Amino acid sequence: MPFAQLVIGPPGCGKSTYCAGMHQFMSAIGRKSQVVNLDPANDATPYPCALDVRKLVTLDEVMDENGLGPNGGIVYALEELEENVEWLEEGLMQFGQDYILFDCPGQVELFTHHNSLRNIFTKLEKLGYRLVVIHLLDSHHLASPSQYISILLTALRSMLLLNLPHINVLSKLDLLKSHGPLDFNLDFYTEVQDLSHLLPFLSKEQGSPKFEKLNEAICELVEGFGLVGFETLAVEDKASMTHLLQVIDRAGGYAFGEAEGAGDGIWTVAMREKWGEAVGGVADVQERWVDAREEYDRFEVEREEKLEKEREKEWRMKRREEEEDLESSDEEGG
Numbered sequence: 177m178p179f180a181q182l183v184i185g186p187p188g189c190g191k192s193t194y195c196a197g198m199h200q201f202m203s204a205i206g207r208k209s210q211v212v213n214l215d216p217a218n219d220a221t222p223y224p225c226a227l228d229v230r231k232l233v234t235l236d237e238v239m240d241e242n243g244l245g246p247n248g249g250i251v252y253a254l255e256e257l258e259e260n261v262e263w264l265e266e267g268l269m270q271f272g273q274d275y276i277l278f279d280c281p282g283q284v285e286l287f288t289h290h291n292s293l294r295n296i297f298t299k300l301e302k303l304g305y306r307l308v309v310i311h312l313l314d315s316h317h318l319a320s321p322s323q324y325i326s327i328l329l330t331a332l333r334s335m336l337l338l339n340l341p342h343i344n345v346l347s348k349l350d351l352l353k354s355h356g357p358l359d360f361n362l363d364f365y366t367e368v369q370d371l372s373h374l375l376p377f378l379s380k381e382q383g384s385p386k387f388e389k390l391n392e393a394i395c396e397l398v399e400g401f402g403l404v405g406f407e408t409l410a411v412e413d414k415a416s417m418t419h420l421l422q423v424i425d426r427a428g429g430y431a432f433g434e435a436e437g438a439g440d441g442i443w444t445v446a447m448r449e450k451w452g453e454a455v456g457g458v459a460d461v462q463e464r465w466v467d468a469r470e471e472y473d474r475f476e477v478e479r480e481e482k483l484e485k486e487r488e489k490e491w492r493m494k495r496r497e498e499e500e501d502l503e504s505s506d507e508e509g510g
């Protein structure tokens with residue numbers, strides 16, 4: 177029973193970077209993974225691409241042959257993939273039980289109101305994949321109340337269309353501070369508990385009370401479903417990646433299985449035992465990336481330098497011991 181992540185999100189939200197980071201992180205903790213590119217417009221992938229949809233169809237070809245622009249082109253290309261889905265099924269067979277990260281295209285309609293991607297995901301489920309959707313949304317949207325409402329709606333719509341275990345993730349959290357002070361603490365945005373507090377800020381941003389009723393209705397709609405919440409991610413930060421992978425493992429059932437057999441390494445056990453939870457609470461994340469970002473950056477650099485010096489010292493000692501061993505065996509031999 178192979179596991180897989182379907183990485184979706186609007187253009188530029190960090191999907192390909194996330195796939196590269198997660199692939200690297202997984203290999204560092206002893207988990208085998210493959211990255212499959214499903215974006216026909218992805219001409220330079222920042223990861224070793226195990227299977228590439230561009231071998232089947234590319235955006236340039238579709239645009240040239242059908243006189244389409246880039247947006248229509250991507251939709252057409254995905255319909256082409258849906259029609260030739262056996263190409264994908266056959267390509268995936270070579271990976272057996274390996275964990276797969278699918279890097280998806282960024283066109284929003286593909287995961288809000290178009291069926292091809294959904295149908296392709298259904299085919300993957302039929303192949304036995306345990307899927308989790310990772311929906312990345314750029315955290316800079318938190319700096320504007322109306323943009324925040326937009327990402328809530330996008331997240332809700334994709335959850336309803338795709339109908340799979342689904343984790344919404346605020347990406348690029350390391351940049352959040354540079355977008356100016358937020359109206360609320362981070363947990364207000366991640367927990368989506370009482371959106372009525374947002375209403376005065378929305379009216380202020382819109383510069384007119386005429387949308388008040390509409391704003392209220394949208395907030396009630398999102399809260400009424402009670403589905404949307406967010407995790408956070410700074411892709412270069414190990415604690416952030418650890419926490420997110422644990423959430424994904426629980427959502428997809430990986431955490432409860434025996435996918436890695438009895439010979440679990442220390443990292444595998446640590447992941448199962450929720451090691452990252454100690455560093456993963458939203459209050460900690462707010463402190464790390466918003467309230468005291470500079471202090472934490474400095475602390476981490478100093479800690480890394482200290483570790484580096486210790487590693488170098490250990491390496492020198494080991495070299496010296498090896499040289500001494502060699503000398504004494506030479507003397508014995510001579």
Ligand SMILES: Nc1nc2c(ncn2[C@@H]2O[C@H](COP(=O)(O)OP(=O)(O)OP(=O)(O)O)[C@@H](O)[C@H]2O)c(=O)[nH]1
Nearest residue numbers: 186187188189190191192193194282348351410411
């Ligand atoms: N600071 C920071 N930058 C990031 C992070 N994740 C992604 N980026 C940057 O955001 C930009 C876009 O990232 P991509 O991974 O190409 O985004 P994408 O969603 O694959 O984009 P499309 O394929 O065009 O839809 C790149 O310059 C990345 O380096 C992050 O966590 N922090």
Ligand SMILES: [Mg+2]
Nearest residue numbers: 191192215218
């Ligand atoms: Mg990409």
